[in-house]
Amino acid sequence: MNKIMIGNEAVARGLYEAGVRVVSSYPGTPSTEITEFAAKFPEVYAEWAPNEKVALETAIGASIGGARSFTGMKHVGLNVAADPLFTVSYTGVNAGLVIAVADDPGMHSSQNEQDSRNYAIGAKVPMLEPSDSGECLAFVKEAYELSEKYDTPVILRLCTRVAHSQSAVPLSERADLPLKSYEKNAAKFVMVPANAKGRHPVVEQRTAALAELANTAWFNRVEYHDKKLGVITAGDCYQYAREALGDSASYLKLGMVNPLPEKLIRDFAASVDRLVVIEELDPVIERFVRSLGIEVEGKSLFPVCGEFSQVTVREALGVAAVKGCETAEKAPVRPPVMCPGCPHRGLFYVLKKLGVYVSGDIGCYTLGAGAPLTAIDTTVCMGASVSALHGYNKARGAESAKKSVAVIGDSTFMHSGITGLVNIAYNMGNSNVILLDNSITGMTGHQQNPTTGQTLKGDIVAAVDVPALVKAIGIKRVVTVDPYDVETTERVIREELAADEPSFIISKRPCALLKYVKFPNICDVDREKCKSCKACMRIGCPAISIIDGKAQINRELCVGCGVCAQLCKFGAISTSAREG
Amino acid sequence: MTENILIVGVGGQGTLLASRVLGALYAAMGENVKISEVHGMSQRGGSVVTYVRHGDEVASPVICEGEADVVLAFEQLEALRFVTSLKKGGRIIVNTQKIMPMPVVTGAAGYPEGIVDKLIAAGAQVTAVDALAIAEAAGSAKAVNIALLGVMANITGADKALFEQAIEATVPPKFLELNKRAFELGYEFE
Numbered sequence: 001m002n003k004i005m006i007g008n009e010a011v012a013r014g015l016y017e018a019g020v021r022v023v024s025s026y027p028g029t030p031s032t033e034i035t036e037f038a039a040k041f042p043e044v045y046a047e048w049a050p051n052e053k054v055a056l057e058t059a060i061g062a063s064i065g066g067a068r069s070f071t072g073m074k075h076v077g078l079n080v081a082a083d084p085l086f087t088v089s090y091t092g093v094n095a096g097l098v099i100a101v102a103d104d105p106g107m108h109s110s111q112n113e114q115d116s117r118n119y120a121i122g123a124k125v126p127m128l129e130p131s132d133s134g135e136c137l138a139f140v141k142e143a144y145e146l147s148e149k150y151d152t153p154v155i156l157r158l159c160t161r162v163a164h165s166q167s168a169v170p171l172s173e174r175a176d177l178p179l180k181s182y183e184k185n186a187a188k189f190v191m192v193p194a195n196a197k198g199r200h201p202v203v204e205q206r207t208a209a210l211a212e213l214a215n216t217a218w219f220n221r222v223e224y225h226d227k228k229l230g231v232i233t234a235g236d237c238y239q240y241a242r243e244a245l246g247d248s249a250s251y252l253k254l255g256m257v258n259p260l261p262e263k264l265i266r267d268f269a270a271s272v273d274r275l276v277v278i279e280e281l282d283p284v285i286e287r288f289v290r291s292l293g294i295e296v297e298g299k300s301l302f303p304v305c306g307e308f309s310q311v312t313v314r315e316a317l318g319v320a321a322v323k324g325c326e327t328a329e330k331a332p333v334r335p336p337v338m339c340p341g342c343p344h345r346g347l348f349y350v351l352k353k354l355g356v357y358v359s360g361d362i363g364c365y366t367l368g369a370g371a372p373l374t375a376i377d378t379t380v381c382m383g384a385s386v387s388a389l390h391g392y393n394k395a396r397g398a399e400s401a402k403k404s405v406a407v408i409g410d411s412t413f414m415h416s417g418i419t420g421l422v423n424i425a426y427n428m429g430n431s432n433v434i435l436l437d438n439s440i441t442g443m444t445g446h447q448q449n450p451t452t453g454q455t456l457k458g459d460i461v462a463a464v465d466v467p468a469l470v471k472a473i474g475i476k477r478v479v480t481v482d483p484y485d486v487e488t489t490e491r492v493i494r495e496e497l498a499a500d501e502p503s504f505i506i507s508k509r510p511c512a513l514l515k516y517v518k519f520p521n522i523c524d525v526d527r528e529k530c531k532s533c534k535a536c537m538r539i540g541c542p543a544i545s546i547i548d549g550k551a552q553i554n555r556e557l558c559v560g561c562g563v564c565a566q567l568c569k570f571g572a573i574s575t576s577a578r579e580g
Numbered sequence: 581m582t583e584n585i586l587i588v589g590v591g592g593q594g595t596l597l598a599s600r601v602l603g604a605l606y607a608a609m610g611e612n613v614k615i616s617e618v619h620g621m622s623q624r625g626g627s628v629v630t631y632v633r634h635g636d637e638v639a640s641p642v643i644c645e646g647e648a649d650v651v652l653a654f655e656q657l658e659a660l661r662f663v664t665s666l667k668k669g670g671r672i673i674v675n676t677q678k679i680m681p682m683p684v685v686t687g688a689a690g691y692p693e694g695i696v697d698k699l700i701a702a703g704a705q706v707t708a709v710d711a712l713a714i715a716e717a718a719g720s721a722k723a724v725n726i727a728l729l730g731v732m733a734n735i736t737g738a739d740k741a742l743f744e745q746a747i748e749a750t751v752p753p754k755f756l757e758l759n760k761r762a763f764e765l766g767y768e769f770e
Contacts, residue, residue, distance in 0.1 A: 002607075004603050004604070004607050004613060004615070030618075108618045109618075132614070132641075160618060161616060161641055161642065164616065164617055164618060165614055165615065165616040165617075165641035166603055166613070166614065166615040166616070167612075167613065167614045167615075167638075167641070168607065168612070168613065236641075239639045239640045239641065240639075240640050240642075242639035242640070243639040243640035244640075309640065309642050309644050310639075310640045310642070310644060311644040311645065321646075322644070322645070322646040322647055322667075323646050323668065324645055324646025324647065324648075324664055324665065324666055324667050324668055324670070324703075325646070325663050325664055325665075325666045325667070325668060325670065325699075325702040325703040325704050326664060326702055326703065327660070327663055327664060327698060327699075327701065327702040329660055329692060329698050329702075331657050331658075331660045331661035331692065332657070332681055332683045332684055332689035332690070332691070332692075333627075333681065333683060333689075334590065334625075334626055334627040334657070334658070334661075334681035334682070335626055335681070335682060335683075336591065336624035336625060336626035337624055337625045337626070337682050338624070339624060339625065364624070367624065370682075371682065371683075371686060371688070372686050537685070537686060537687075540682060540685075540686070542625055542680075542682065542685065544685070545680055545684070545685045546685075546687060556721070
């Protein structure tokens with residue numbers, strides 16, 4: 001049976017069919033749906049871990065415990081999980097262990113476009129890269145076979161266009177695998193120096209064996225057509241090359257991008273007139289081919305930055321471009337915005353009004369950097385808001401802490417904000433941290449986290465008691481505000497900024513998109529009272545616009561949060577019960 | 581032959597469901613299908629684009645400038661933004677609904693006037709339709725996506741019964757009747 005599914009669903013189906021028992025991940029676009037789909041199978045235990053390091057370590061433990069296990073993350077998540085990755089390469093596995101990492105060339109929803117293949121090389125771990133949904137499923141199953149046969153974790157590399165594109169996938173039954181027995185083996189699993197010295201040569205031998213396998217394995221294939229041009233490629237780039245060049249080129253389509261197959265590449269190179277590597281991001285394959293002394297073109301034709309398409313390939317190789325409809329008209333941009341009723345809006349309005357330095361983080365609230373709020377000064381990575389604010393204030397002295405805050409979401413705080421807060425308390429910092437607690441992991445599409453009181457599988461559990469946690473860390477001033485109440489929020493933030501010790505402010509309101517959040521009210525403008533001052537426009541609410549010089553509220557969009565009404569000095573905006 | 585259909589709109593308009601219906605339709609016809617969409621930031625009221633490609637062989641999941649046979653635009657400004665994706669003389673079906681982007685809301689930019697004429701001038705065959713009105717007549721503004729599919733089904737001469745089966749296979753049962761009405765009203769649009 002065939003089913004059309006996105007690459008991420010096909011990966012999840014592959015986990016199911018491969019007999020995987022344990023899945024632990026942290027959400028991150030474009031990887032999130034793998035774990036969400038995996039959780040739908042009753043046979044698979046699946047969970048959201050607080051971060052990718054914990055998730056990978058959980059999967060490692062499950063593998064040692066005898067269950068085929070899995071963790072999935074976005075590319076930057078692998079930075080967080082890099083510590084266990086480099087050592088689980090040495091220990092190897094008991095039952096199969098697969099790590100999916102989803103790169104984001106073009107940065108559709110990421111802060112950088114790092115190339116995860118560098119991690120596979122660095123950690124000396126084999127990496128498979130599918131090019132469509134069918135291969136996603138097939139490669140997952142192959143990854144578990146390789147993992148167990150070669151005693152190694154295996155990385156499955158996806159990119160946005162593979163993770164989020166749908167194509168037909170043939171389905172099969174689940175493999176019924178018993179739990180493997182666990183036998184104590186300190187030389188393999190206890191990585192103290194004496195044992196690790198024994199394991200490193202094993203890793204080198206394993207890589208050599210996998211490189212040999214790569215020369216003949218089914219997942220690396222040659223397609224001979226016209227031999228004037230030979231293309232070495234993998235993943236989505238293979239599809240772009242096929243689209244642009246069709247049978248006018250021959251292809252060496254790599255399913256395994258680490259280690260690379262020397263003999264296969266030499267033979268292919270010798271059989272074509274001109275050799276070109278087509279790969280997004282870093283010249284990983286190109287460098288390897290050149291290291292073999294083979295003449296090859298790659299980044300001299302193709303960009304390092306951004307996502308490719310068939311047009312990239314056509315332009316680089318001089319294939320005629322397609323001409324379409326033409327217009328000189330420029331459409332104004334439509335950037336993503338905070339939703340109507342978003343609890344972050346009132347909070348950022350206050351921060352902008354106070355003119356404080358805002359150390360930002362990763363989540364929906366990063367949208368607070370956009371116009372008209374433009375409240376955020378920095379965004380680096382998960383958790384950096386808290387720790388970087390501490391550094392900023394240590395650099396700039398005592399007064400700086402009275403004019404600066406960090407903002408971090410509930411899930412991001414659990415992910416890697418807690419240790420930064422410990423640093424503030426421990427090292428006598430005076431920084432003020434604002435927790436944007438919207439009771440969900442918002443940006444990635446509503447995942448539960450340790451503060452929400454619910455698991456991925458829907459179990460009701462005890463939520464982390466954040467005020468108690470923060471107090472236990474040593475922060476004495478902990479206060480909760482409702483960001484819909486603009487005046488109180490402003491007063492509280494002013495008080496906490498003025499205090500001579502660190503503060504933790506919890507801005508608490510559930511995400512407006514959560515199904516259980518009901519909005520009984522709606523806002524309206526009295527055109528007579530409106531003085532066209534545009535104070536209500538400062539919050540960037542998509543429901544408010546100026547029509548014929550006066551503010552107007554779109555009743556389809558307005559959820560009646562009432563933040564705009566609090567900004568109007570003329571009482572022109574009223575909040576009333578929604579009829580019906 | 582491969583046909584390229586580009587679906588464009590604003591986050592929250594239901595473009596994704598429309599692409600899934602098309603995926604189910606072409607799969608039922610025994611064709612190869614690839615659909616590509618980007619999740620994440622685009623969901624927050626941003627500009628969204630979904631690519632649907634079907635035929636004997638489909639390699640790339642994306643549609644580039646000048647490659648689309650049909651553009652299904654859920655909003656006027658998005659139609660203008662993506663008209664250059666359309667082949668010369670290709671068909672664009674545009675919902676005449678306007679949704680103001682933030683730069684227009686804040687007054688930093690104006691919403692372009694006379695978009696339909698500009699689409700024609702760009703070389704497109706244009707079908708302009710008030711899909712919001714059709715959806716509301718069917719019972720809910722949320723059915724804009726299926727109403728537009730109805731318009732498209734008629735214009736492209738698609739097999740109506742197969743289209744209806746694809747809708748049944750894709751839409752949640754509780755909204756099926758509403759969506760069938762929206763499809764029918766869209767199909768009848770002249």
